[in-house]
Amino acid sequence: MDNHTRPVKIAALGMEQRTYSTLQLFFHEHCKDSYVLVEENSADISIIDMDGFQAHRMLEEHKKHYPNQPSILISLSHDKTYDAVYIRKPIMLAALSSALLKAKERLQQPAAAKTPAPEVPTTKIVPQLQIVASNPETVTPVLLNNVVHNPHKIARQEKSTSKHFNQYRYSANFLTEDADLEHINTKLAENFNPDNPIQIAKLQYQPEQTLQGYFQKAYFTALQKQQNVLLKGVWRPITILHASKQLRVEKNFRHLYALSGMLFDKSDVSITVLDNNVDCEPGLHETVLPAEPFLWKLAMRTSRGRVPANTNFTTPIKLIRWPNFTRTIITPHALRIAALWARQPTSLMDTASYLAVPLQHVFMFYTAAVSLNFVAPVMTEENHSTATLPPVKHHRYRKIFQNLLERLRSN
Amino acid sequence: MTNYKIIFTGPVGAGKTTAISSICDRPPLSTDKIASDMTRDVKKTTTVACDYGTVRLNGGDCLHLYGTPGQERFDFMWDILVSGGIGLVLLLDNTRPNPFQDMDFFLDQFQDFINQTQIAIGVTQIDRKSAPCIDDYHNHLSKQGLTIPIFDVDARKRQDVSLLIKALLFSLDPGLIENND
Numbered sequence: 001m002d003n004h005t006r007p008v009k010i011a012a013l014g015m016e017q018r019t020y021s022t023l024q025l026f027f028h029e030h031c032k033d034s035y036v037l038v039e040e041n042s043a044d045i046s047i048i049d050m051d052g053f054q055a056h057r058m059l060e061e062h063k064k065h066y067p068n069q070p071s072i073l074i075s076l077s078h079d080k081t082y083d084a085v086y087i088r089k090p091i092m093l094a095a096l097s098s099a100l101l102k103a104k105e106r107l108q109q110p111a112a113a114k115t116p117a118p119e120v121p122t123t124k125i126v127p128q129l130q131i132v133a134s135n136p137e138t139v140t141p142v143l144l145n146n147v148v149h150n151p152h153k154i155a156r157q158e159k160s161t162s163k164h165f166n167q168y169r170y171s172a173n174f175l176t177e178d179a180d181l182e183h184i185n186t187k188l189a190e191n192f193n194p195d196n197p198i199q200i201a202k203l204q205y206q207p208e209q210t211l212q213g214y215f216q217k218a219y220f221t222a223l224q225k226q227q228n229v230l231l232k233g234v235w236r237p238i239t240i241l242h243a244s245k246q247l248r249v250e251k252n253f254r255h256l257y258a259l260s261g262m263l264f265d266k267s268d269v270s271i272t273v274l275d276n277n278v279d280c281e282p283g284l285h286e287t288v289l290p291a292e293p294f295l296w297k298l299a300m301r302t303s304r305g306r307v308p309a310n311t312n313f314t315t316p317i318k319l320i321r322w323p324n325f326t327r328t329i330i331t332p333h334a335l336r337i338a339a340l341w342a343r344q345p346t347s348l349m350d351t352a353s354y355l356a357v358p359l360q361h362v363f364m365f366y367t368a369a370v371s372l373n374f375v376a377p378v379m380t381e382e383n384h385s386t387a388t389l390p391p392v393k394h395h396r397y398r399k400i401f402q403n404l405l406e407r408l409r410s411n
Numbered sequence: 412m413t414n415y416k417i418i419f420t421g422p423v424g425a426g427k428t429t430a431i432s433s434i435c436d437r438p439p440l441s442t443d444k445i446a447s448d449m450t451r452d453v454k455k456t457t458t459v460a461c462d463y464g465t466v467r468l469n470g471g472d473c474l475h476l477y478g479t480p481g482q483e484r485f486d487f488m489w490d491i492l493v494s495g496g497i498g499l500v501l502l503l504d505n506t507r508p509n510p511f512q513d514m515d516f517f518l519d520q521f522q523d524f525i526n527q528t529q530i531a532i533g534v535t536q537i538d539r540k541s542a543p544c545i546d547d548y549h550n551h552l553s554k555q556g557l558t559i560p561i562f563d564v565d566a567r568k569r570q571d572v573s574l575l576i577k578a579l580l581f582s583l584d585p586g587l588i589e590n591n592d
Contacts (some may be wrong), residue, residue: 245544292546319558321549326562326571335574336589339581342558355585395584397497400415402587403468403582407477408434408573 007036009103011043023047026096035100043069045103051089070106080388087262111272129184132210164387172244192359194313194349207308207371209263211235211256212295212302216371218271221293226274228280233269234266239280248280249293253288260301265361268375292372293328299371300364307348307363308370316345316378317366323374331364338365345378416475417576418493419462420521421502422513426535426566427478428462430502433569435464435476448558489520498579500531503548506540511551518557529582533564547560551556 010027012020020037027035040062048059050073059073059082085102106218125258194201201316207213210360214231215238222229222242231238235256239248249256274280282288319341326332335356340346348366352359368377395401419427462478477492493499501517503510514532517526534545545552548561560578564571582585 152527215412244541245546248430301584321546321553321558322560322562322578324545324562325560326564326574333589336585336587337579339561339578340585342560343585355586394586397415398584398587399469400472400474401580401584403470403472403591404466404474405577407468408577 002152003135008032008100008267009038009042009105010035010046011046012037012048013046015047016057028222033102037088040066044107044165045070045072045100047072047074070103072103082286092262103362111151133225134262138194164394165190200313203306204309204311205303206309207299209266210302211262212298212371213265214264214271215295219295221273223270227276228274228278230272230274231269232272233264239274241288244288245291246288247291248282248286248288251285253287253289257298257301260298261304292324295371296323296328296368299368300331303359303364303367305363306369311348311366311370312377314347314350316347317341317351317375319369322373323369327387331368332361334365337362338369341375415472416477417498417500418496418524419476419478419500419502420478420517421516422504422507424507425502425504425548425565427502427564428568430500430533430564430575431462431476431478433567434572443588445486452525457498493521494526495555496524496528498528498583500504500575500579501527501532502564503532503534505534505536505543510534510543511548514548514551518559529561529579531579532559532561533566533575534565535564536559536567537563544578578580 010023010072012023015023024037027037043066046062046066046069048062048071049055050059062069062071063082071082071083072087073082074087074089075089085106086206087099099177120237192203194200206404207216211233214233218229218231218238219240222240224243228242229240231240236250238256241248319338320340322338324336333355336357337351338398340351340355347356348359348362351357355362366375419431421427425426462476464476466474466476477496479489479492483581499521501514501521503513507513517529521530532548534548536546545561552559552575560575560582562571562578564575564576566572580587
């Protein structure tokens with residue numbers, strides 16, 4: 001096989017198994033095996049996830065050993081320190097395809113013409129535990145739109161691929177399925193000033209055109225109309241069963257969470273109210289899930305530690321109902337925050353201060369809870385009356401409660 | 412050494428004995444007897460006096476867990492049981508004919524105690540009968556202006572019972588420090 005027909009050999013570095021398998025499928029099905037995954041030492045091109053633990057160190061090592069090998073770096077960050085082709089997460093089909101072509105062009109350049117990789121000082125400080133590339137200065141306020149350089153072109157591509165659902169799976173955001181809390185951008189809320197509009201913009205996202213937004217709309221339509229609702233898009237159909245507050249979905253539903261980082265045009269999504277006589281029994285390849293934990297998790301995944309647009313950081317928030325914590329992901333300090341808001345409406349900023357918890361944890365709970373209408377800002381008149389409430393007093397048995405908590409935790 | 416107590420209450424078969432067993436240090440002292448009345452349709456034994464278990468705490472303190480007998484004819488004991496209690500855990504059986512009626516009954520019976528302390532509600536057997544769902548319980552309570560932690564629990568699972576107690580403790584004092592390690 002000569003160079004024109006042989007597959008380009010790709011090394012995928014710093015990726016967990018799921019991501020690796022996704023790439024493998026992408027190359028096989030979408031690229032018709034014109035790319036193939038191989039070990040690092042036999043690769044033509046490397047793809048490196050820069051958001052992993054010690055990713056920078058790994059890249060430096062890689063560049064040392066393979067200085068002429070073109071690299072594609074995928075990251076949540078805008079940081080372009082290295083001479084490489086960059087893709088911002090979440091990865092779109094078009095972006096990945098384009099990056100592969102660019103890397104391939106570099107590969108075909110004569111060795112002398114290749115730009116040498118810049119010297120990376122070995123004393124560079126490498127983040128010790130960087131779960132996500134979380135340079136707060138580089139995160140854009142609106143999810144995903146940074147990767148869409150030509151929206152019309154991308155929209156056409158999305159439309160053309162919408163018939164082939166599987167292709168969308170491969171452009172998922174490469175976040176690990178099980179690490180629900182780990183992908184939160186933990187530095188986003190550091191030194192946050194609620195009077196700074198730039199910081200506010202970075203901390204907010206717009207769920208409307210995401211799967212979260214469409215699912216939310218479909219779910220509440222079902223509850224309001226007391227009818228089942230069918231949600232269709234690039235994913236396989238999801239039926240929301242209003243009476244049991246469940247959803248009927250394909251058995252392999254977990255990939256839906258991976259779609260959380262993508263924007264979908266309204267024209268590609270439909271929400272249809274079904275006649276209640278329509279048979280909604282799950283088929284052979286379908287399953288039924290409780291809707292609330294699904295939406296809760298989807299909101300967490302979509303927000304990545306941000307809050308929905310128009311969130312007011314200083315308006316008191318009240319708890320309307322407790323989440324079913326035995327069957328839902330418990331975000332850090334969620335029970336405390338819920339208890340505080342049930343007892344005394346408190347703003348996001350004050351909650352962090354009263355409870356001495358990171359603002360990020362307050363945001364995480366708020367975003368998941370507000371997606372299900374479990375919490376709401378207090379109206380203006382109420383707001384006036386609650387604004388002067390003193391912080392919650394210590395219970396006289398606090399010490400014993402603390403001991404009991406420790407005991408429950410240790411067991 | 413100081414003693415504190417949490418009360419577990421609820422109708423027959425809701426899982427009070429099981430919940431206490433799953434959380435206390437050693438098998439609880441139980442006063443279950445072979446059921447001889449209509450209770451036997453629900454389960455073979457029933458608690459006729461009370462369940463009792465303890466959890467030893469650092470510093471020599473002790474938490475006592477008391478389960479009320481599920482049958483109403485023993486309700487004369489409830490006042491005695493709650494005296495000095497720090498909070499109430501109400502367990503409801505979702506398979507019973509009218510769990511909302513059960514909930515209202517127990518909220519009413521323990522109203523004074525709840526006003527002085529806090530309550531957390533666990534709904535058992537949802538896996539056997541999915542309606543009403545947790546949301547329905549909340550809707551029922553919200554009509555009475557109540558916002559109470561209500562969780563779907565399996566009384567056999569320590570983690571579920573533990574979460575109910577945690578919700579109760581944080582409701583009593585949201586300022587408690589939760590170690591998220």
